[in-house]
Amino acid sequence: MEDPGLAKARQAAGGTNAQLARLLGITPSAISQWVRVPYRRALQIEARTAGRVTREELRPDVFGPALADNGMARG
Numbered sequence: 001m002e003d004p005g006l007a008k009a010r011q012a013a014g015g016t017n018a019q020l021a022r023l024l025g026i027t028p029s030a031i032s033q034w035v036r037v038p039y040r041r042a043l044q045i046e047a048r049t050a051g052r053v054t055r056e057e058l059r060p061d062v063f064g065p066a067l068a069d070n071g072m073a074r075g
Helices: 004-013 017-024 028-032 038-046
Strands: none
Touching: 004 017, 004 038, 017 028, 017 038
């Protein structure tokens, strides 16, 4: 079963590993080797998708679950 965060990141980039790789400046084969998104790439994906895909979605084990919108801006 594919990691849902990775699937969302791929979709946000255009739908393919090649498009996500281009967004990140890496090779598509690097992405195809991921079981889950490396935490440093999670930060990069969040930035490059303008927050449409969050670090929490990509790596909840590292960054925790997404916080409910409570009106507080992230720093």
